[in-house]
Amino acid sequence: MFNFLRKLIPGGIHPPQRKSLSNQNPIQFAGIPDRLYIPLESNYTGTLTLDIEIGQTVLKGQRLAHSQNDDFSAIHAPTSGKIIEIASHPFPHPSGMNAQTIVLETDGQDKAVESLEPARSHDDLTSDEIITAIKDAGIIGMGGAGYPTYLKTKFAQNVETLIINGAECEPFITCDDRTMRDFTDEVISGARLLQKAVNAQRILFAIEDNKPEAARILAHKLENQNDIELRVIETIYPTGGQKQLVQILFGFEVETGKHLPDYGLQMFNIATARAAHYALIEHRPVTSRVVTVTGENIHEGQNFEALIGTPFNYLINQIAPSDTDYSVIMGGPMMGVEMPNSDVPVVKTTNCILLKKPIKKTPHMPCIRCGSCADACPMSLMPQQMYWYAKEGDLEKTKDHAIFDCIECGCCAYVCPSEIPLVQYYRHAKAEIKADDLAKKKAEIAKQRHEAQLARVEAEKKAREERLAKKKAAVKQQHTSDEAKDKVAANAAAAKARAQARARAQIEKAKAQETQPADSNPPVKSRSNKPSGNAAAVAKAKALAKAKAKAKAQKKDND
Amino acid sequence: MHSSPFFHSGASVRDIMMKLQLATLPAIMVYVWLFGWGIVIQIVLCLITAMLTEYAMLKLRGRPVKEFLLDNSVMITAVAIAFCLPSTTPWWIGVFATFFAVSFGKHLYGGLGYNPFNPAMLGYAVLLISFPAEMSKWVQPAEWVNLSFLQTAQLIFTGAAGSITVDAVSMATPLDVAKTMVSSGTPLSIEIDLHWAYINLAFLVGGLWMLYARLISWHIPVSIILSLTAISTVFYWIDPTQYTPAAFHLLSGFTMLAAFFIATDPVSSAASAKGKIIFGVVIGLIIYIIRTWGNYPDAVAFAILFANMLVPLLDQYTRPRVYGHKQ
Numbered sequence: 001m002f003n004f005l006r007k008l009i010p011g012g013i014h015p016p017q018r019k020s021l022s023n024q025n026p027i028q029f030a031g032i033p034d035r036l037y038i039p040l041e042s043n044y045t046g047t048l049t050l051d052i053e054i055g056q057t058v059l060k061g062q063r064l065a066h067s068q069n070d071d072f073s074a075i076h077a078p079t080s081g082k083i084i085e086i087a088s089h090p091f092p093h094p095s096g097m098n099a100q101t102i103v104l105e106t107d108g109q110d111k112a113v114e115s116l117e118p119a120r121s122h123d124d125l126t127s128d129e130i131i132t133a134i135k136d137a138g139i140i141g142m143g144g145a146g147y148p149t150y151l152k153t154k155f156a157q158n159v160e161t162l163i164i165n166g167a168e169c170e171p172f173i174t175c176d177d178r179t180m181r182d183f184t185d186e187v188i189s190g191a192r193l194l195q196k197a198v199n200a201q202r203i204l205f206a207i208e209d210n211k212p213e214a215a216r217i218l219a220h221k222l223e224n225q226n227d228i229e230l231r232v233i234e235t236i237y238p239t240g241g242q243k244q245l246v247q248i249l250f251g252f253e254v255e256t257g258k259h260l261p262d263y264g265l266q267m268f269n270i271a272t273a274r275a276a277h278y279a280l281i282e283h284r285p286v287t288s289r290v291v292t293v294t295g296e297n298i299h300e301g302q303n304f305e306a307l308i309g310t311p312f313n314y315l316i317n318q319i320a321p322s323d324t325d326y327s328v329i330m331g332g333p334m335m336g337v338e339m340p341n342s343d344v345p346v347v348k349t350t351n352c353i354l355l356k357k358p359i360k361k362t363p364h365m366p367c368i369r370c371g372s373c374a375d376a377c378p379m380s381l382m383p384q385q386m387y388w389y390a391k392e393g394d395l396e397k398t399k400d401h402a403i404f405d406c407i408e409c410g411c412c413a414y415v416c417p418s419e420i421p422l423v424q425y426y427r428h429a430k431a432e433i434k435a436d437d438l439a440k441k442k443a444e445i446a447k448q449r450h451e452a453q454l455a456r457v458e459a460e461k462k463a464r465e466e467r468l469a470k471k472k473a474a475v476k477q478q479h480t481s482d483e484a485k486d487k488v489a490a491n492a493a494a495a496k497a498r499a500q501a502r503a504r505a506q507i508e509k510a511k512a513q514e515t516q517p518a519d520s521n522p523p524v525k526s527r528s529n530k531p532s533g534n535a536a537a538v539a540k541a542k543a544l545a546k547a548k549a550k551a552k553a554q555k556k557d558n559d
Numbered sequence: 560m561h562s563s564p565f566f567h568s569g570a571s572v573r574d575i576m577m578k579l580q581l582a583t584l585p586a587i588m589v590y591v592w593l594f595g596w597g598i599v600i601q602i603v604l605c606l607i608t609a610m611l612t613e614y615a616m617l618k619l620r621g622r623p624v625k626e627f628l629l630d631n632s633v634m635i636t637a638v639a640i641a642f643c644l645p646s647t648t649p650w651w652i653g654v655f656a657t658f659f660a661v662s663f664g665k666h667l668y669g670g671l672g673y674n675p676f677n678p679a680m681l682g683y684a685v686l687l688i689s690f691p692a693e694m695s696k697w698v699q700p701a702e703w704v705n706l707s708f709l710q711t712a713q714l715i716f717t718g719a720a721g722s723i724t725v726d727a728v729s730m731a732t733p734l735d736v737a738k739t740m741v742s743s744g745t746p747l748s749i750e751i752d753l754h755w756a757y758i759n760l761a762f763l764v765g766g767l768w769m770l771y772a773r774l775i776s777w778h779i780p781v782s783i784i785l786s787l788t789a790i791s792t793v794f795y796w797i798d799p800t801q802y803t804p805a806a807f808h809l810l811s812g813f814t815m816l817a818a819f820f821i822a823t824d825p826v827s828s829a830a831s832a833k834g835k836i837i838f839g840v841v842i843g844l845i846i847y848i849i850r851t852w853g854n855y856p857d858a859v860a861f862a863i864l865f866a867n868m869l870v871p872l873l874d875q876y877t878r879p880r881v882y883g884h885k886q
Contacts, residue, residue, distance in 0.1 A: 010882075015566050094562075171566065243882060256883040333566040359561045363623070365572045365630060366672035370825040371776070372570065379882040382830060385874065402881040410564030417570040418672075424562040 012236035022301030023174035036309030037345035073138040078287040078307035137279030143269030160264035162200035167240035170332025180214035190273030295355025365418035373412035383412035390429035576631030582765035589761040597646020609637035616666035639679035656682035696729035734856040766819025782839025817859035834877035
């Protein structure tokens with residue numbers, strides 16, 4: 001009844017879209033630069049094993065490096081040429097640090113590896129084959145997160161609805177918009193393959209209503225496909241966030257700590273779907289992606305099909321910005337990352353190169369607690385309280401205010417009248433908490449070792465005393481000739497032996513604990529209690545043995 | 560290197576404060592129309608004092624003077640104090656209250672954003688306690704005593720304009736009258752004073768514009784008005800000869816000024832929606848309690864200061880449910 005009053009998501013903002021700057025022309029191939037810089041790192045860094053050596057000639061699509069484990073995907077040569085260097089090079093990452101990078105001198109031939117296998121069709125492929133091919137083709141989440149698609153498909157079997165995220169809610173970015181318009185068939189084909197990979201019953205395309213052309217083309221192509229639905233959703237930043245999109249499409253929240261497959265859902269980006277099509281049907285690994293090149297001070301932006309490893313400069317020069325004084329952002333204005341320079345290369349997660357007017361650092365005003373940030377927060381957090389605690393360094397309180405639920409979408413900072421860089425404070429607090437937790441864990445292990453050692457020393461000491469006492473008793477008993485007394489002595493000896501065995505067992509246990517305390521993750525409480533618990537057990541065993549011996553001695557006296 | 564977001568809405572503290580200031584314009588005009596030029600002189604006095612005090616405090620505290628002096632936040636404090644003063648009050652009363660509000664109420668706590676109490680209400684409360692006589696001499700409506708601008712200025716600065724004294728041109732406010740009647744046991748026969756009704760309506764108009772412009776949220780004004788209406792209606796229904804009706808409370812004294820302009824001060828009010836509602840209800844109830852059974856005819860200052868004290872508690876216990884969390 002009051003549905004019309006209900007907002008799709010709490011909070012959210014309506015920043016200027018600026019999308020028409022770059023979505024007017026079809027995607028263009030950017031060309032082959034003289035050199036490509038292919039970093040050996042990503043957001044989910046693992047150990048990569050090189051498949052090539054310096055000086056080697058490679059063909060387009062040839063594997064350059066692969067991963068021994070699952071946490072990082074393979075990388076392939078984007079074009080043919082010669083590997084001239086593997087060296088440290090600027091790399092698009094928030095840290096601004098360099099990464100080990102393969103430098104490929106291109107030969108302009110663009111000669112591809114000849115596939116031994118024939119082109120495949122959807123019907124030939126099984127779920128397992130698709131998942132394996134996704135891994136081999138080096139597909140990662142191309143919306144920007146870069147999480148290996150292989151893992152997302154592998155751990156989401158029997159999904160009910162597969163969501164293809166075409167919300168593209170950040171201002172300026174239009175690569176998904178153009179991909180949906182220029183590569184509609186590839187996107188749908190890729191979505192079908194991903195559907196098969198996760199055994200989903202249906203597919204749901206979600207697009208913001210600021211992309212009417214893409215929605216129209218998709219709707220047309222999907223007309224007779226009953227198990228694919230297209231949902232055009234209201235334009236509110238950040239609808240493209242996974243949790244927000246689920247809330248908009250299904251009206252429920254993804255519980256903290258749970259994942260989409262727990263709800264029979266899985267979500268992939270438009271560009272990821274397209275990459276899946278090439279990998280599966282045409283045996284083409286990820287060697288290029290669509291990149292929006294746009295900005296505040298430019299006349300017209302453009303979407304390029306750019307080879308992985310293309311320097312940003314190479315693309316920026318093609319749109320010929322009139323003003324050369326700009327900051328380079330990878331991604332959108334809300335969640336993008338400022339680049340140290342424009343030499344950094346395009347990576348698989350580079351959706352947008354945004355030229356921003358130079359950012360001036362102005363001192364911000366104090367928080368006036370106006371609450372605009374809380375109204376804008378799509379996670380219903382209390383940004384001003386979090387800011388307060390983050391600033392004071394009260395990390396416990398920030399945790400208490402659910403700082404780890406912050407998706408860093410930037411809505412709070414966008415609306416803040418005091419222009420406080422709120423997200424920066426949260427990132428800092430999160431990093432500090434993580435560092436603290438690590439330090440605590442280390443300290444806990446050290447403490448545990450120390451306590452275990454104390455318990456062992458104590459137990460050994462007691463056992464030694466016990467042995468001494470028993471020896472004395474035995475010596476005493478040798479002087480008596482009474483048969484009954486002998487019998488009692490035998491009993492006492494047996495009790496002593498039992499007690500000794502028990503004590504020894506305790507010592508062993510304490511030792512074992514001392515040598516391997518770094519067990520997976522037992523709750524802190526039980527950890528610190530264990531050693532003292534052992535000591536108590538030892539003491540108890542001894543008390544029991546003593547009590548028994550005393551009782552027997554009394555019996556003997558009574559006799 | 561900067562960190563995202565690189566976009567900003569363009570909202571600024573200075574703009575917000577300026578718009579708040581604009582929203583008081585209808586009330587200022589109605590004041591002038593009904594009670595003469597006194598309010599203008601008082602506003603100027605309070606503004607000058609506020610700016611000088613702000614400047615001095617920023618200098619003493621070693622803060623950037625320009626940014627803070629021009630953030631307009633001190634203006635709203637000065638104007639709010641001026642609204643609470645009888646128009647012909649001696650000049651030093653407003654000056655003293657404003658000085659106290661800006662120095663003690665704001666800067667000694669850390670300046671903009673750090674004051675737990677609403678500075679204007681602190682200043683006003685100090686006046687109510689220190690100079691109750693001056694504060695009760697409300698000037699008579701302009702239709703009865705027509706004072707020229709010059710005469711008003713003379714009254715304010717010298718205490719007399721020719722043969723006219725402050726005492727001669729002032730009278731008790733309706734809230735005073737009601738209180739006196741009730742305490743002397745006279746059955747209430749009170750009509751809503753239209754002058755005060757107009758002033759309250761003028762604040763209401765400004766307030767509604769602020770709601771429309773999203774400068775304030777509805778929670779605090781609505782909960783103040785509803786709680787004040789509810790409690791006064793209940794008692795009026797129990798005994799109309801002893802208790803005043805809801806309309807009287809809403810349209811007398813500084814009810815609307817408090818509800819829309821003072822209690823909504825973000826720095827000293829509760830943060831969450833739920834917290835704001837409780838904050839507003841507390842203010843509405845205390846206004847009624849003090850007006851009805853307390854010693855002060857109007858109670859907005861004390862009601863708001865009391866509610867300010869509850870804010871840390873409210874912020875702690877009225878946090879909204881975070882996405883994906885159970886309550």
